[in-house]
Amino acid sequence: MAFRSRLLLQTCLLAMMTGTGLVPAPANAQNAAPVPLFLKQEAQQDAATSSGNDAPSDTGTNGVSGQGGFGSGSTSVDTFPSDPNAVQSLTLQAVDAEAVGTLNPSSGGLGFNMWNGTTRKSAAQLVSNLPATPATHTARDLQERLLLSIAALPQDTPNVSLLEARVAKLINMGALDGAIDLVRATPQGSRGSMLAQAEINALLIAGRINEACGAIKSYSASFEDMFWLKAAAMCAFHDNDPTSAAFSVDLVREMAGENDATFFGLVAAIRSGSAVNPDLLSDLRPIDIALLAIAKQSIPASQLETGNAAAIIGLTNAAATPTDMRLEAARKAEKLGLISADTLADIYRAVNFDPADLENALDDAAEGVQARQYAKLYQAAAQSDVPAARAEILAALFETAQIEGDFLQAARLCAPLIDDIPVNSDFSWFAVTALKTSIAVNNMERAANWLQVAKSSANPGNDISSRLSLLYPVLAISGLEETGAPRPSDTTIDQTAAIQVNEDAINQPRFGLGGAVTMAPAEPNQTVDLQALTDHRSRMTEWQEIQAARADQAAAKRTAELVFNLFDGFGIEVPDGAWDSLLIAPYAEERMTVSSAVTHQLIAAASNKQKAKTVILAIQAQQVATLQNADPKALTDTVAALNMAELHAEARQLATELLLISDQ
Numbered sequence: 236m237a238f239r240s241r242l243l244l245q246t247c248l249l250a251m252m253t254g255t256g257l258v259p260a261p262a263n264a265q266n267a268a269p270v271p272l273f274l275k276q277e278a279q280q281d282a283a284t285s286s287g288n289d290a291p292s293d294t295g296t297n298g299v300s301g302q303g304g305f306g307s308g309s310t311s312v313d314t315f316p317s318d319p320n321a322v323q324s325l326t327l328q329a330v331d332a333e334a335v336g337t338l339n340p341s342s343g344g345l346g347f348n349m350w351n352g353t354t355r356k357s358a359a360q361l362v363s364n365l366p367a368t369p370a371t372h373t374a375r376d377l378q379e380r381l382l383l384s385i386a387a388l389p390q391d392t393p394n395v396s397l398l399e400a401r402v403a404k405l406i407n408m409g410a411l412d413g414a415i416d417l418v419r420a421t422p423q424g425s426r427g428s429m430l431a432q433a434e435i436n437a438l439l440i441a442g443r444i445n446e447a448c449g450a451i452k453s454y455s456a457s458f459e460d461m462f463w464l465k466a467a468a469m470c471a472f473h474d475n476d477p478t479s480a481a482f483s484v485d486l487v488r489e490m491a492g493e494n495d496a497t498f499f500g501l502v503a504a505i506r507s508g509s510a511v512n513p514d515l516l517s518d519l520r521p522i523d524i525a526l527l528a529i530a531k532q533s534i535p536a537s538q539l540e541t542g543n544a545a546a547i548i549g550l551t552n553a554a555a556t557p558t559d560m561r562l563e564a565a566r567k568a569e570k571l572g573l574i575s576a577d578t579l580a581d582i583y584r585a586v587n588f589d590p591a592d593l594e595n596a597l598d599d600a601a602e603g604v605q606a607r608q609y610a611k612l613y614q615a616a617a618q619s620d621v622p623a624a625r626a627e628i629l630a631a632l633f634e635t636a637q638i639e640g641d642f643l644q645a646a647r648l649c650a651p652l653i654d655d656i657p658v659n660s661d662f663s664w665f666a667v668t669a670l671k672t673s674i675a676v677n678n679m680e681r682a683a684n685w686l687q688v689a690k691s692s693a694n695p696g697n698d699i700s701s702r703l704s705l706l707y708p709v710l711a712i713s714g715l716e717e718t719g720a721p722r723p724s725d726t727t728i729d730q731t732a733a734i735q736v737n738e739d740a741i742n743q744p745r746f747g748l749g750g751a752v753t754m755a756p757a758e759p760n761q762t763v764d765l766q767a768l769t770d771h772r773s774r775m776t777e778w779q780e781i782q783a784a785r786a787d788q789a790a791a792k793r794t795a796e797l798v799f800n801l802f803d804g805f806g807i808e809v810p811d812g813a814w815d816s817l818l819i820a821p822y823a824e825e826r827m828t829v830s831s832a833v834t835h836q837l838i839a840a841a842s843n844k845q846k847a848k849t850v851i852l853a854i855q856a857q858q859v860a861t862l863q864n865a866d867p868k869a870l871t872d873t874v875a876a877l878n879m880a881e882l883h884a885e886a887r888q889l890a891t892e893l894l895l896i897s898d899q
Contacts, residue, residue: 794897
């Protein structure tokens, strides 16, 4: 009976999606995928060993029978061109089809050996437990790179699919293009139903229903899951084919009953044109979002607070979403990393404002919805072809964003607009804002230019000097200010202003990751710039005085702890007595921190050069970053771990972002 049901399901899917009873061309016609050299060499060696042997096809670990399944024993090797620069590809089944990715080390991948020392089961669990919304954009970018990296995989439990875990997490975090590309980098004959469903789900969340239906058609004869029958019904509704839709829906009902109340409720709404019962829309799946779009009904506003990435992205994409709700959804989605700043800009540009409202954007009362106010100021700035007027509008936008805790988002949104403002003394009043924005988007060259404008324009008649003092820790950590930290000898340094660093001082341990981490030995001629060190001490005194004047001394103390810990980790001097000023009773405090198990494993992974595990646990450790009473030690441990994993640029960028977050 079960066999008859499966056969009926596959036959019906074929008939509905292809219009014929014929089996389509083999899906594995697209089974060539670029692979790294180490995989190519292994496959060639395996092919040479098994030459002439006709191995029987196995059943893949994901339920796909025949050649091309995960773990298949069969081998197919292409002839590789003699030209080393030619594009080379091979079928991956003989090695490990799950080793695929879209990033190699030269394009941002974390390295072919990044899973060294980690079991496959543990790796899959670590990936599955990654946050859907990392607390910082630096961590999010690092997480996406890790999931897309080409890398050799542990072979201890080959039945565990790390590839499925990677794709699922990419979708979970809203990296839809990355998820689709990763699935498509896998030989199609090696894709089980879960991977194929993941591709469809990513397309549906992104609102690409036409493309999703094309993919559903290509998979129609391959799988027997009920998902595919419901997907066929959705496509029939989308194509305005009520006959095929009715056939599919009836088949779903016959084979599985009406247990899926949301699916049948949405079907009824499409057929009748009536509103769907909101009680059915509490936990929306990608197919539900597509059916709502077909029904021309909006996703409930309550979904904005659920953290459901699919629903939040759906709210930003759906034509039926009311404008103000769409704006707030887009604002939240970009802040969580679910959409890009470019997408947010497109949504803001699509709002219709009266030309007079844009001309008077600085004079009129603020819009009732915060995202709508941002959209108005953004459009007004973008439409202004007078640099001074644009800078004035942007300054107002950034001032509001700073108050609302949206400064980093505003920086990502408006960075292209600031690029068109001349970097010169005519804009000295705007220099510190432009400097901070450039740092936030990691444009250090432009930041350095704005810093020079700000410094040269500072005088007793303006507040530039005090604003630079307030920003000093960010300038120091980002590398824009010389702090006198030890560095290799530079022939351009005035040797009268430098001294040889005491070797014992250089080799002093830096404390991080729950214990002492000994820094690398200094070069014999490593030097310290005395003038820079003197300036650093003076600037830190100014910064501490500003912190002492803050009304919220608890927040000032947490900020100082974060700064001092980060300075220590980067070898930047913390002035004498600075820590003493924080030694104030009560000493026991409630802090949001991470599990001691995370800290322990992070220490071990970083010490043993287990890059992937270190990155994953560092991402978990930094999750407290946006909480009001976050433990600074947990955050600095994260940075220290990335440095130990030789991800120095990422460590510095994360440290800079952490300081900018603490300033909001």
